[in-house]
Amino acid sequence: MSEQQQFDVAIIGGGMVGATLARALAHTRLRVALIEPQPQETAPSDTLFDLRVSAITRASQRMFETLGVWEGMVARRVSPFREMHVWEAQGKEIHFDSADLSEPYLGHIIENSVITASLYDGIAQQANLHCVFGRRGRELVQTQNGWQLQLDNGAMLEATLLVGADGSRSWLRQQVNIAVRGWDYDHAAVVTYVKTEKPHQATAWQRFVNKGPLAFLPLSDGYSSIVWSTQPDNAKRLCELSSAEFAQELTLAFAARLGNVEEVGPRAMYPLRFLMADQYVKEGIALVGDAAHTMHPLAGQGVNLGLLDAAALAEVLHAAVKARRSIASLQTLRRYERWRRSENLNMLVMVDQIQRLFGNEQPGLRWLRTTGMGIVGRMPIVKDEIIEHAMGNRGDLPALARGIG
Ligand SMILES: Cc1cc2nc3c(=O)[nH]c(=O)nc-3n(C[C@H](O)[C@H](O)[C@H](O)COP(=O)(O)OP(=O)(O)OC[C@H]3O[C@@H](n4cnc5c(N)ncnc54)[C@H](O)[C@@H]3O)c2cc1C
Numbered sequence: 178m179s180e181q182q183q184f185d186v187a188i189i190g191g192g193m194v195g196a197t198l199a200r201a202l203a204h205t206r207l208r209v210a211l212i213e214p215q216p217q218e219t220a221p222s223d224t225l226f227d228l229r230v231s232a233i234t235r236a237s238q239r240m241f242e243t244l245g246v247w248e249g250m251v252a253r254r255v256s257p258f259r260e261m262h263v264w265e266a267q268g269k270e271i272h273f274d275s276a277d278l279s280e281p282y283l284g285h286i287i288e289n290s291v292i293t294a295s296l297y298d299g300i301a302q303q304a305n306l307h308c309v310f311g312r313r314g315r316e317l318v319q320t321q322n323g324w325q326l327q328l329d330n331g332a333m334l335e336a337t338l339l340v341g342a343d344g345s346r347s348w349l350r351q352q353v354n355i356a357v358r359g360w361d362y363d364h365a366a367v368v369t370y371v372k373t374e375k376p377h378q379a380t381a382w383q384r385f386v387n388k389g390p391l392a393f394l395p396l397s398d399g400y401s402s403i404v405w406s407t408q409p410d411n412a413k414r415l416c417e418l419s420s421a422e423f424a425q426e427l428t429l430a431f432a433a434r435l436g437n438v439e440e441v442g443p444r445a446m447y448p449l450r451f452l453m454a455d456q457y458v459k460e461g462i463a464l465v466g467d468a469a470h471t472m473h474p475l476a477g478q479g480v481n482l483g484l485l486d487a488a489a490l491a492e493v494l495h496a497a498v499k500a501r502r503s504i505a506s507l508q509t510l511r512r513y514e515r516w517r518r519s520e521n522l523n524m525l526v527m528v529d530q531i532q533r534l535f536g537n538e539q540p541g542l543r544w545l546r547t548t549g550m551g552i553v554g555r556m557p558i559v560k561d562e563i564i565e566h567a568m569g570n571r572g573d574l575p576a577l578a579r580g581i582g
Pocket residue numbers: 189190191192193194195212213214215230231232233312313314342343344345348349366368404447465466467468474476477478479480481482483
């Protein structure tokens with residue numbers, strides 16, 4: 178980058194959400210910079226699968242298709258799931274089947290590295306996008322026309338609008354003093370991949386055990402990705418077990434639903450938190466994805482909501498450009514905030530309630546969830562509505578998520 182470059186939009190953070198926003202702003206008149214501290218070319222992984230995967234909804238898939246990046250994901254590796262089984266230790270179970278909705282599948286499990294690599298395919302050829310890898314912001318100064326951002330190598334850039342897509346602990350959010358509400362769940366997710374004795378049947382499985390939800394998500398070649406939420410001490414202990422000991426505990430916790438766990442990949446753990454930014458926007462600032470909201474992964478919705486943020490913000494900015502309005506004014510940005518904040522809040526609160534209901538062993542709550550699961554399981558209309566939400570088909574969807582480019 179030369180001494181000082183001028184942009185309309187600078188996106189801070191090039192993870193799944195930031196890179197999607199950049200793609201959604203390609204082909205516009207806007208000059209866009211994307212700043213990501215990780216190098217673009219990551220060293221080839223020595224694990225069979227990325228330990229981090231995401232359940233991608235049909236709405237997110239439509240978005241990726243419209244942006245022309247879905248093919249790259251399919252060419253790399255995606256795993257569709259047709260069914261979902263959710264049950265609790267007491268035995269009540271809900272089964273969702275794509276066939277009931279006349280759909281070929283409910284969604285896909287995709288490795289996070291596959292998503293970002295596909296979003297970056299050909300990004301350098303987009304004339305209006307400028308990517309800066311291996312750098313992060315050091316200092317931020319508000320000017321008359323927007324912002325002056327100094328990177329950690331001393332390079333300077335100017336931008337009219339800054340977008341924080343830099344995750345739950347957002348640097349940009351802190352720089353501009355946007356307050357957050359939230360708490361640690363006192364839970365961490367242990368993640369790995371495993372091979373099981375029985376095939377996963379292209380099904381996403383989730384068992385609520387008393388220490389938290391345990392998910393087996395289908396990958397290719399008969400492997401499953403594991404997300405096991407539990408107290409941090411227990412998570413640490415699980416990560417330190419030998420592969421054989423871990424396989425045995427996992428088989429037990431999952432009630433051997435897929436037979437014995439026969440092979441275990443490396444393990445990692447991630448602390449889980451709930452977070453909601455008080456504001457998504459300020460004059461010249463917008464937050465998207467985990468920088469604006471972070472939730473428990475039990476419903477597999479976090480990144481899907483972030484992708485909808487990216488699509489909605491891109492749509493609002495397009496409209497402002499067409500109408501010759503400022504892209505950075507509060508009037509423009511509040512349209513984005515009004516649109517996404519309430520939609521996200523509904524999902525955040527619902528997921529938080531489910532987490533509390535299932536993470537509590539009080540007899541009254543145990544009765545409530547057992548009864549609730551029994552009732553939902555017998556009510557096809559309620560079940561269909563839940564699954565339509567889980568597939569991302571409900572709410573005020575941006576055009577990209579409706580398949581309109
Ligand atoms: C165990 C687990 C399982 C999950 N499973 C699912 C799932 O199945 N489905 C789902 O929808 N969601 C899931 N989620 C949630 C999902 O991972 C997050 O919502 C998603 O990663 C958010 O994407 P993001 O791009 O907003 O933020 P991040 O993924 O956190 O990316 C932020 C980016 O910003 C960069 N960055 C950080 N600091 C700076 C800085 N100072 N300057 C510039 N850049 C910076 C980082 O390098 C990174 O690339 C899961 C979460 C966990 C923990």
